[in-house]
Amino acid sequence: MLIKTKQGIYSMNRSGSRIEKQRQVNEFTNLQVVRLAPGEALPPLRQLIRDSGFGQVMLQNSIRLCVERGVLEARPRQGFFRTATDSRRAGHRVVDIIACSENGYMEVDGFMVRLIQFLFRNGTDRGYSMRIHRSNFEAKLSTYAELVRNYGIRSVFLVSPDNPEIARSIREQCAMAVEVMPTSPVRRGPAVEDSPHMVDLQMDYLFSRGHRRIALLHEDREGQSSLFHVRRTLCYYRRMAEAGLKVLPEYVADTGHGGIGLQRTLERMFRASPPPTAVICNELWLPQLYTFFAARNMVIGRDISVISDGEEKSRLEPPPTLIRNSQEEIAALAWELMERLLAGNFEERILFPNLTLCERHTVNNKIR
Numbered sequence: 001m002l003i004k005t006k007q008g009i010y011s012m013n014r015s016g017s018r019i020e021k022q023r024q025v026n027e028f029t030n031l032q033v034v035r036l037a038p039g040e041a042l043p044p045l046r047q048l049i050r051d052s053g054f055g056q057v058m059l060q061n062s063i064r065l066c067v068e069r070g071v072l073e074a075r076p077r078q079g080f081f082r083t084a085t086d087s088r089r090a091g092h093r094v095v096d097i098i099a100c101s102e103n104g105y106m107e108v109d110g111f112m113v114r115l116i117q118f119l120f121r122n123g124t125d126r127g128y129s130m131r132i133h134r135s136n137f138e139a140k141l142s143t144y145a146e147l148v149r150n151y152g153i154r155s156v157f158l159v160s161p162d163n164p165e166i167a168r169s170i171r172e173q174c175a176m177a178v179e180v181m182p183t184s185p186v187r188r189g190p191a192v193e194d195s196p197h198m199v200d201l202q203m204d205y206l207f208s209r210g211h212r213r214i215a216l217l218h219e220d221r222e223g224q225s226s227l228f229h230v231r232r233t234l235c236y237y238r239r240m241a242e243a244g245l246k247v248l249p250e251y252v253a254d255t256g257h258g259g260i261g262l263q264r265t266l267e268r269m270f271r272a273s274p275p276p277t278a279v280i281c282n283e284l285w286l287p288q289l290y291t292f293f294a295a296r297n298m299v300i301g302r303d304i305s306v307i308s309d310g311e312e313k314s315r316l317e318p319p320p321t322l323i324r325n326s327q328e329e330i331a332a333l334a335w336e337l338m339e340r341l342l343a344g345n346f347e348e349r350i351l352f353p354n355l356t357l358c359e360r361h362t363v364n365n366k367i368r
Contacts, residue, residue, distance in 0.1 A: 029062035036082035094129045101162040110284040118331035176341040189348040190337035194228035199235040210366030215251040215276035283310035305363040
């Protein structure tokens with residue numbers, strides 16, 4: 001069965017277990033909840049059914065779990081609303097999450113929003129009341145100071161901060177801060193950073209399968225590349241140079257905001273002579289990449305190879321080969337640092353998640 005959502009087209013096996021389907025429904029519902037501001041209403045059930053493709057009963061079960069966890073409250077004849085704090089644990093310590101430098105990543109089913117979802121869920125499971133705040137890309141340091149003052153923030157996860165001064169200014173206000181996947185260099189911990197070895201592992205795998213014409217899709221939004229995207233691009237160029245391979249200008253391109261811009265980028269890339277045989281692509285843009293190849297009758301894993309990052313994408317067909325960068329593990333590492341802070345143990349540690357190869361059927365073997 002194909003399910004079309006706002007994030008793309010996915011496949012779901014009708015014979016899949018009910019438990020697995022309910023897990024996917026819970027993931028979808030949690031994603032909607034973490035996007036809500038305190039007091040904001042959850043979209044009506046009819047809209048959730050339309051947006052997700054899931055059934056009414058499973059969505060109702062998932063919403064009921066959110067109410068039991070205290071992150072949603074039911075208001076008769078009005079619907080379900082995001083609670084200001086976890087109503088069952090209001091007397092406990094509150095831990096905040098700030099989605100820093102937010103440039104739209106909270107609106108798509110991508111890496112950062114699922115990371116925030118894991119941070120949020122881990123907190124409620126550990127008995128903390130969780131609050132989520134959003135700060136846009138152009139926000140000044142004073143915006144973060146106001147958040148600390150207005151909400152009485154004392155312990156906070158800073159997700160994807162683009163400036164090391166954000167953490168410094170918050171700590172100066174006597175708030176405990178853990179940086180999570182910062183997009184600028186970390187001067188001091190505690191922090192969980194992106195692993196510097198992602199592209200090395202992707203390139204190693206493609207080289208081992210005989211690929212030499214390798215393309216890279218990276219993110220560069222209005223010239224504001226993040227630290228880990230810059231690192232990954234530099235690593236790509238270094239590995240291609242070390243192997244003595246030519247990089248055509250069309251082989252390296254930014255995704256922009258997706259849509260028609262990405263479509264044109266891919267068209268230019270595959271008009272190159274010769275075209276690439278493999279593409280390294282961020283997980284966020286995989287659905288559009290799959291759609292592009294399907295429209296041209298290019299079979300992934302036969303006519304073109306794809307390798308990605310992030311979590312396993314069982315809903316894409318075929319599931320992509322990827323270097324797994326687990327949001328769940330990143331969230332667990334961040335909570336390890338946070339709970340040590342809350343226990344009075346301040347450490348300037350910087351942790352990195354483990355990377356693992358998940359080999360599927362989207363990279364063909366060109367070595368015969």
